[in-house]
Amino acid sequence: MGCVKSKHRAPHEPSVSPKEKTSIHSGTTRASIRRPSASAKVETTDPAFVIEKDRPKVRSKQNEAQLKVDDAAGGRSRVDRTHGEPHPWAGTVPKGLEGEQVAAGWPSWLSQVAGEAIKGWIPRHAASFEKLDKIGQGTYSNVYKARDLETGKIVALKKVRFDNLEPESVRFMAREIQVLRRLDHPNVVKLEGLVTSRMSCSLYLVFEYMEHDLAGLAACPGIMFTESQVKCYLQQLLRGLEHCHRQGVLHRDIKGSNLLLDNGGMLKIADFGLATFFNPDQKQPLTSRVVTLWYRPPELLLGATEYGVAVDLWSTGCILAELLAGKPIMPGRTEVEQLHKIFKLCGSPSEEYWKKSKLPHATIFKPQQPYKRCLNETFKEFPSSSLALLDTLLAIEPADRGSAGHALTSEFFTTKPLACDPSSLPQYPPSKEFDAKIRDDEARRDVTGLVKIRARVRNSVLFTKIRPWHILCIMPNHEQLKHSWKFKAHLLWH
DSSP: OOEEEOOOOOSSOOSOOGGGOOOOSSOOSOOOOOOOOTTOEEOOOOSTTOSOTTOOOOOOHHHHHHHHHHHHTOOOOSOOOTTOOOOTTOSOOOHHHHHHHHHTTOOHHHHHHHHHHHTTOOOBOGGGEEEEEEEEEOSSEEEEEEEETTTOOEEEEEEEEOSSOOHHHHHHHHHHHHHHHHOOOTTBOOEEEEEOOTTOSEEEEEEEOOSEEHHHHHTSTTOEEEHHHHHHHHHHHHHHHHHHHHTTEEOOOOOGGGEEEOTTOOEEEOOOTTOEEOBTTBOOOOOSOOSOGGGOOHHHHTTOOSOOTHHHHHHHHHHHHHHHHTSOSOOOSSHHHHHHHHHHHHOOOOHHHHHHHOOTTHHHHOOSSOOOOOHHHHTTTSOHHHHHHHHHHTOSSGGGGOOHHHHTTSGGGTSSSOOOOGGGSOOOOOBOHHHHHHHHHHHHHHHHHHHHHHHHHHTOGGGTTOOHHHHHHHSTTOGGGGGOHHHHHHTOOO
8 A cells, every 4th residue: 555644633622521631741632822931941840850869959030930920820620530430549648658758849738649659759840941832731731842951851741730739639640640650661651750849739740752643743734654654653552552451551542642753753652641540350430431532432432331451442443544544534523423423334233232231321322223334345445454453443342352462463564564663754843733723723713814804805896806816915925725625615705
C-alpha cells in the first residue's frame, strides 16, 4: 500500500464527563488560549528530580509573583468523582510521614491525602522552571512547554488545580501519580517530578517534552502516513499498552491526542487522568463514563461496570482504522448515535451476548433488527493483512479482542512492508491537536468576518455585482482561506 492520508481530527471532545477527565500532556480540550510570556516562571516541585535533599533552590520575587498570578487564575478543581471506584490510598497517612513530607516542602493538604503517592520524593521549586508556551488545556489542568533552569532541558509541565482542596479531588490525582510511578517503558510517557510549595493550592507534574501528538500530525495539511509508518506507530502503541496491562493499569482514554511523538519517531502513551488499577482475578465495579466517545467500546456505552483490557484494545482498533482511512471511522455526536454507528459497522451483539451480559442499558439500546458485520467490505481498500487485526480489535464481544501481546503477533506486522524503524521516520514541525484547534478557531473567525463584510456589501446598491474573489481582493491577507472548503461554502451566492 502506498501513502495513507490522515487529516481528520475530532472537532470537539465528545461525551466524556468533565468530572472524569483531566488532560495530561497534549491539548485535549478546545478552549482558546492566551500565550504566556516567555519570561513567565513556573511553580514546580519535582519528585523525579529528587536525588539531593539539599539542592540549592533559586527563588526570585518575579517568580513568586508569577506563581501567585498562576494560582489566582483559578479553574475548577477535580471534584465530584462520584463513580465509586476504590482509591488505593484513601486511608490516613501516618502523622510521622506527614510531618516528614511537610518538612521536605510538601503542602499539608497534599501530604494528608496523597502521602503514599509522593512518598520518597522531594518537590522541585517553581523558580527552577521557565514557562515558554502553553501547549494544552483541560477542564482541570493546563499544560506548558517549559525550560528546566538547572539543566537547560525542555520539559512539559501539567498544572493541576485544586481550588477547594477537596480530599476526593486530591485522591484522584494521587492515583494518577501512583499509576505513572508504577509504569516504566519506552512507549509510556515518563513522570519526571512534581512541583509545588507549602502555600500553593496547585500542583505541577513534570514530564519529558514531546514535540507532537498523533492527532496534531494527522490534522496537518500535506502529512501522509505510509503503511510502514502506521505499523511503526501501532506497534509502539501496543507495546506500551502491553506494559500497562501487565502492571495492572487500564488507560481508559486511548486516542490520537494522547499518543505523543518526538522527533526521533518514538511514540509514548500519555494522559493517565482516567487510568485505574485493575486485577483481572478480582472483579470490582468501575465507572462506564470513560474513554472519549469516538473511541469508546460498545460495552461501556451499554453501561458495563466490570471490564478489563478490552476497552483499551477497542480504542486501539479505532486508531488503526483512523490512520489507514485518514479520518475517524465512527464520529458519533451522542452515545445513541455512537452505538448505532458501531452496530452498523461491526454488527449487533448476538442474543446470547445480550442475555449473559445483563448490561444496564441493554433494553434501551438493543436494536429491533440485528445488524450484519461489514468491516471487511467497508475497509476493502485497507492492506489485506490489516483486516484480520482490525477484525479482532473491533470485536463486539470484549473477550474476543485478545490482548496487546497477542495483537503484536498479528500478520500485519510480519507482512511487507514491515514497520519502519522510528529513527527513520520523517521529522515534522511541532504539531499538537491543541495547535490544530487554534488554527481552526482562527480560520473560523476569519470566515465569519468575511461573511459579515459580504453581507454589508450585498446590501449596498453600488456593489450588487460583487463576487467572492472581490472579497479576497478587499482582504488579501487571508491566503489560506482561498483553498478552504469552509470559505468557499460561506461565499456561495444563492
